[in-house]
Amino acid sequence: MEDTSAGNAAEGLAGAVGRAREREAASRRILETISASPGDERPVFDAILESACRLCDAPFAGLYLVGAGRGHARLVASRGARSEWLASTEKKWALDSGASIPRAISGGAIVHIKDLADTDSYRAGDPQRVDAVDMEGMRTFLAVPLMREGEAVGAIGLYRREVAPFAPDQITLVETFAAQAVIALDSVRRFRALEERSREVEEALAHQTATADVLGVISRSTDDLEPVFETIVGTAARLCRATHAVMFMRRNRAYHMAASNNADAAFVRFADEHPHLPGRASVVARVAQERRTIHLEDCLADPEYTVLDYQRIGNYRTVLGVPLLRDGDVIGVITLLRPDVEAFSVREIELVETFASQAVIAVENVRQFRELESRLAREQATREILEVISRSRADERPVFEAILENAKRLCDAPLAFMSIANEERTRVTIPAYTGARPEFAKILDAFDLPIEHSELVAINPLVTGEAVHLPDCSDDILYRERNEHRVFLVEVEGIRTILAVPMISGGVSLGAIVLYRREVNPFSPDQVDLARAFASQAAIAVENARQLRALAARTEEVQALNASLETRVAEQVDEIERMGRLKRFLSPQVADAIVSGGKGDALSSHRALLAILFCDIRGFTAFCETAEPEETIEVLQTYHEEMGRLIAGHGAGVDHRSGDGIMVLFNDPLPCDDPAGDALRLAIAMRARMEELCASWKRLGHRLGFGVGVSLGYATVGMVGSEGRFDYTASGTAVNLASRLCDAAADGEILLSRRAWTAVEDAFEAEAAGELVLKGIHAPVEIFRLLGPRGAPG
Known part of the structure; x- marks a missing residue:
């Protein structure tokens, strides 16, 4: 048991x-x-x-x-x-x-x-x-x-x-x-939180890289928006996981496709043929009307979304539209499309809004560049026409041809002609034209019609003295009434948009300049003004010899003025470039003095008597070995800011910085009366400020000090470097001596060379510090320890 x-x-x-x-x-x-x-x-x-x-x-x-x-x-x-x-x-x-x-x-x-x-x-x-x-x-x-x-x-x-x-x-x-x-x-x-944070960091880095890439393209594309737009839509589609990205730009109230990414030929063709007008029918239309970002998670669930052919051909459901806003005006729209009902995130929307802002910058840059080009081209055209006028006193045809060629080119019109009234102002002929096809050229050559009761654009400005601007000839009453000349223009020559401006002299219209386009594309106000300017020049061409001689004199005056302006601009550009180069290594005051005084030769290589100051932080190497990188950077930043402020305040000519080491030159490139004294006054100010900084650093556990070496002697100074990278510096025994004195100085010490002490002994007190055998200098060097200005307390 x-x-x-x-x-x-x-x-x-x-x-x-x-x-x-x-x-x-x-x-x-x-x-x-x-x-x-x-x-x-x-x-x-x-x-x-x-x-x-x-x-x-x-x-x-x-x-x-x-x-x-x-x-x-x-x-x-x-x-x-x-x-x-x-x-x-x-x-x-x-x-x-x-x-x-x-x-x-x-x-x-x-x-x-x-x-x-x-x-x-x-x-x-x-x-x-x-x-x-x-x-x-x-x-x-x-x-x-x-x-x-x-x-x-x-x-x-x-x-x-x-x-x-x-x-x-x-x-x-x-x-x-x-x-x-x-x-x-x-x-x-x-x-998952770590993964999400990693994704956010990766996404932020990708967004920053993309933003930098777009800005890089903008900087390289000063006169061409296409690369910028293509980069933006491609990057936006990739980073926002959109199957398509399309950019629309406003032209004549409508928004036309300007760039697309990953869109097939059918969609591109349809978008080209169907621009958007402000309204409610599409996302582009709503963005244009409301001037804000529009986000439709499912466009088919929106009863106001009626551009269903767009949706069917593009095969999308979710649509994001972001405006390109310039001064509150919608100049374009970026759209992103997804085939499934999948909303864009807040970060994705913010990224596209950033791209939209960059696109506006690009548009403005190109506009300004083209405006400058246009202004220069207009000035050049004006000079050319005036030169032709001055050479063709007895023959107006070369002047007319020059005016029409420039008007055609600068107003972006493939066809231009000029109509002139006879002296009796009863009939009109066409003495010059450019860009006409053979059939139309025959009509222009034979053109000789009465002014009275005519509504043709070649004649109407002579009667009214006003410009005629037809955005679409096929939507004009003369075409609907089957006027022979208007029907020929539209159906044979393919002309759609017409601009005709009168040539007025003394209040009388002498003729007209007529510009044609073969697509519905109205002329801009600037182009209308330019055409008026050309018309005025054409009127000048038919004036009497007195006016031509006066105009020739004015041409010479304008040319002289242009030459003077070019010279002044070149001088100013050269001065700006010189100032930019100087300010990289000289204080602003010194750079200004050199440029304003015309002392550019002061930067060439030469010998000069210099006071050289070297200083650095004691214990900095050991500090770097134990401190965090952020602490090291913070100490260096504070050090250079404070020392830089003192250097600028004491009128130093040049300073160079490397790590915690600083070299300062006095008496070059601008001379000073007391270079050694100025260097010592700067050294004393530096030491006082560094005592305060070291005390504050000590409270943080950083044990740092400060030492200075000052020498006086001749050195070789000037520009040193290669193309794209020049520095103004000094070399020689005096420079080496100041550097070695700095190395030998203990915390809080300012060591002087014999020559520097001799130069300042009436104003400062110092004591002999013995002789040192310094690296790079053969004989022992007698050195002095600065005590302070004479008469200073303590």
């Missing part, structure tokens, strides 16, 4: 040890799964539920998590439930429902029900409780909350299909599993 009891005890002990090992192994596997799945909690949940079912003798285990707002809990993982019951039961429970899982979560305590069939809710016929017992066969139920910082974030639920309460060690084990589930949740949350 005793043997049997001992055997049973041994078996029980062995079983307990075995169960403990199984639980340890299960915990180990779960922790390994957590480590192996840093970004996904599901494998961990599956491992926990498998171990819970196996080690707690439960056919079912489920893991529930609290949803956003803590209003409900939902089943996120399960094991062992019958599929019919799992399909029919609720996957989400309100936390105030009184069910077992919500009770465990709301109360933050274990819920252990011996028999679900012996509960009030079952007897009351609660549908969920009845289904759980009768359909799934649940009897004994255990719910253990997942606790994080005193608050339940979920629960693990287990049940048995017989009335068999869970043992205390099993409940403890499930509590361990619950803690591991919380660890897994926190691990995944941190991992």
